[in-house]
Amino acid sequence: MPLPNPPAVGASGRRSVSVSGPTSGKAIPEATVARLPVYHRVLTSLSDRGVPTVSSEELASACGVTSAKLRKDLSYLGSYGTRGVGYDVAFLSYQIARELGLTNPWGVVVVGVGNLGRALVSYRGFASRGFQVVGLVDAHPDVVGTTVSVVDRDLVVVPLEELDELVASKDAHIGVITTPAEVAQDIADRMVEAGLRSIVNFAPVVLNVPEGVEVRKVDLAVELQVLAFHEQRRKSPVNGVVTNLEPPIPTPHDPRSSKAMNA
Amino acid sequence: MPLPNPPAVGASGRRSVSVSGPTSGKAIPEATVARLPVYHRVLTSLSDRGVPTVSSEELASACGVTSAKLRKDLSYLGSYGTRGVGYDVAFLSYQIARELGLTNPWGVVVVGVGNLGRALVSYRGFASRGFQVVGLVDAHPDVVGTTVSVVDRDLVVVPLEELDELVASKDAHIGVITTPAEVAQDIADRMVEAGLRSIVNFAPVVLNVPEGVEVRKVDLAVELQVLAFHEQRRKSPVNGVVTNLEPPIPTPHDPRSSKAMNA
DNA sequence: TAGATTGTTAATCGATTAACAATC
DNA sequence: TAGATTGTTAATCGATTAACAATC
The missing domain is CATH 1.10.10.10 (Winged helix-like DNA-binding domain superfamily/Winged helix DNA-binding domain)
Known part of the structure; x- marks a missing residue:
């Protein structure tokens, strides 16, 4: 019974994602x-x-x-x-x-049950193999206690204070932040405190987390702005700025009154 | 009146984002x-x-x-x-x-007024400087004709057939796809046909677009799966696979019956 | 001036690509 | 076998980083 080609171990050795590979071996970029x-x-x-x-x-x-x-x-x-x-x-x-670690399910906790949070948990993509929403959390009293149907069943929204308990009891591993920007850092801190090491952040803020915690940011505004950059280039293909002679809107005050604007 | 430091033109010349720079010059990576x-x-x-x-x-x-x-x-x-x-x-x-081209506003059309589409247009991030939702489109008769309040006013959802007209009359430049995956490619085709060259895609499919059209993909499932990968590594820090002796789930049939599984 | 901080250089690192030997 | 397609190599390209000269 011939075995599969043994995975080419060794090779040069780029610094990449810790160790991994088929049964042992190389790091994956x-x-x-x-x-x-x-x-x-x-x-x-x-x-x-x-x-x-x-x-x-x-x-x-x-x-x-x-x-x-x-x-x-x-x-x-x-x-x-x-x-x-x-x-x-x-x-x-x-x-x-x-x-990818999809052969066993990962518990996901969603904090922020507003329009976006609700849309995401009902979103088909969430049910994609290997993930299960095991908890919904919100700080607002009007939302706490309400029932939201996720893919396979209904969940009751719990208050922020119960995040620790929720993560522990449901063995959650991933936190999703769909709160307003103002409270996102506080939520992230609580998630880390609760033991989560993987966070998806939909709030438009840069989260500060300790070493070892991984944050993936999803930000529509960033996507739009990158597209806007290219749209602008399309409009003036050779020389970036179209309306280059418009009035200098911000008047630098502190230093650099010398650095006002150029034609 | 001292001018600002003239932008360092020339330099080596990496291939990057067409041309750009302060008033002329270097490409931006x-x-x-x-x-x-x-x-x-x-x-x-x-x-x-x-x-x-x-x-x-x-x-x-x-x-x-x-x-x-x-x-x-x-x-x-x-x-x-x-x-x-x-x-x-x-x-x-x-x-x-x-x-970034944010000094003048860019019109955005959202196709797919389901939970996600609705959540996005009411989302604060959308109102961030330089963008304005100028149209909502849906294929479903129940949704067409309904009114949705976006940041500064209300918009009536129009049918898919009016996309061309909408893009032209409102001078839209960016399309956002928040439809089910099955129809996303068709929507993308119609957007391109309508003249849009910038698309944000929230549907979990790879869109096929002509040269010159830019697609930014936003995909929660991808973010979760990348995090799952790292979670798995965390569980078994040295040798990737934990349950390595579990039964081989898929039985390869076509070729390679020789390549079943290894211990 | 002395201290602080930018803008730029050069080295390093990681990712992409084309080409092709290995092999089914 | 002949044709097809993988897995790997080596070259190239782009992005990151540390260090420091320029200069406010």
Whole structure:
């Protein structure tokens, strides 16, 4: 019974995501980790449609990356393809799921049950394999005690004071912040205090967290502003600024009255 | 009347974001562009609190980056600081706003007025300087014709067929997709057809768009999965996989019956 | 002036890419 | 076998970092 190609251990040794690899071995670059969920989703979709195998060219195209990048990314996980054939969809999907830690469920606590929080927990993407909303928290008395239906059942919103208890009793690992910006830092502090080490932050603030706690920020305003930058470039393709002679709006006062504006 | 330090033109010439710079000149790296909105927000906050000047060390700390990175980023825009003093908050804020194209407003059209779409348009972050929701679109007859209050006024949801007309009449430049995944590609096609070149996609699919159209993807599932990866590493710090001897769930069929699983 | 802080340089690091030997 | 496609290499590219000369 021939074993799969043994994962190429050793290699050079870039500094990346701690240790990992198929059964032992190489570190996985952060850029690769961020793409694995996309590969996994597309593979799941192919699997649902009954596609048995896929080439790196086909899969890459469906994922919006180049085939070279895809193959390189997958090579960090091990040798799961077959030369001349491609990848077995179900097998590769499972390997990625395993690498991402999706084979057992992670408990998620959502703090801030306003419009956004409610929208997210009812969002299909949340139910995607490996995650379960195990608690809803809010500080507002009007919201606490109300029932919100998440994917598989109903949850009662609990007050902020019960966050610690909730995290412990439900074995939650991930916190999602959907509060107003003003209170987000306080919520983050409480989450860390409660033992959470992974946070998704939807509030438009930079969170200050201790070493070892990972924060992923989701910010519509940032996305819009990056797009606006490119829109502006489109309008004046050669020389950035269109209305360059408009009146200097802010009048620098403190130092640098010399640095007012230039034509 | 001394002019500000002339922007250092020329330099080496990395390939980055087309052309740009203070009044002419250097390209701005994408990584820098993605951080400018954060700098801008923090500067706005400092300005609101009446802080007149800030050092790169202070600002960097508030933005969650290193001061070296901050200064390098700002150097792409021009020389807007004062050695020995720091940066004038209002002045620097304005320069970044100008660079990002936030000095004139960009019209935004939101397609998909479900829970998420509604939450986003009522979200404060949307009202952040330079953006205005000028249209709401939905395909569902129950939603079309209903009124939704956005930041400054009410908008009536229009049917998908009126997207072209809407984009043209309101001079919209950015499209936001908050529909179910199944229809997102169709919506993207229609947006491109309507003339939009900037899209924010909240649907969990990879959109296929022509050259020149920019898509920013926002995906909670991806964020959660990246965090799950790190959580898993935390559980088994040395050797990635904990339950490595669990039964091989997917049985690869097509090729590679040889590549079943390894211990 | 002396102290503080910027703007820039150069080295390092990580990510991408193209090409191709290995091999199914 | 001949054709197809992976896994890996090496070159390139872009981003980060530390250090410091310039200068307010």
